[in-house]
Amino acid sequence: MAKLTITGNVLADPDKIDLIKAELEKLIPITRQEAGCIQYDLHQDNENPAYFMFYENWGSRELWQKHMNAPHLAAFMAATEGAIEKFWLHEMTHIA
Template sequence: MAKLTIVADITVKSDKIDIVKAELEKLIPTTRAEEGCQQYDLHQDNDNPAHFLFFENWESREAWQKHMNNQHLKDYQAATEGMVEDFAVYEMTHIA
C-alpha cells in the first residue's frame, strides 16, 4: 500500500474563526492516535486568519478513509455546520 498525503484546505466565515479553530484543534490528539496516521498538522494563514490547512500523511488510503468515517469528524461537522465557507481535500503522492 502506498503512503497517502492529504492537504485539507478550509476557509471559514470571518466571524466564526475562533469557534472553528477550537473545533479543528480538538481533532488533533484523537486523529494522531489513529492507526495509520503518520502526520496531522494544522496551519493557519498569517495573512488570512480564516484560512486553515491540514497537512496529513497516512500509511494508506484505506487508513485515511477509515479516519474520514470516524465519529470525531462527524462531531466536528455538526459543531461547525454553516461556519465553513469553502472546503477542499487534495489527495497527493509524495515525490521527493
C-alpha cells in the same frame, strides 16, 4: 505502496474563526492516535486568519478513509455547521 499525503483546506466564515479553530484543534490529538496516521499538522494563514490547512500523511488511502468516517469528524461537522465557507481536499502521492 507510497504513503498518502492530504492537504485539507478550510475557509471559515470571518465571524466564526475562533469556533472553527477550536474545533479543528480538537481533532488533532484524536487523529494522531488513529491507525495509519503518520503526520497530522494544522496551519493557519498569517494574512488570512479564516484560512486553515491540515497537512497529513497516512500509511494508506484505506486508513485515511477510515479517518474520514470517524465519529470525531462527524462531531466536527455538526459543531461547525454553517460556519465554513469552503472546504476542499487534495489527495497526493508522496514521491520523495
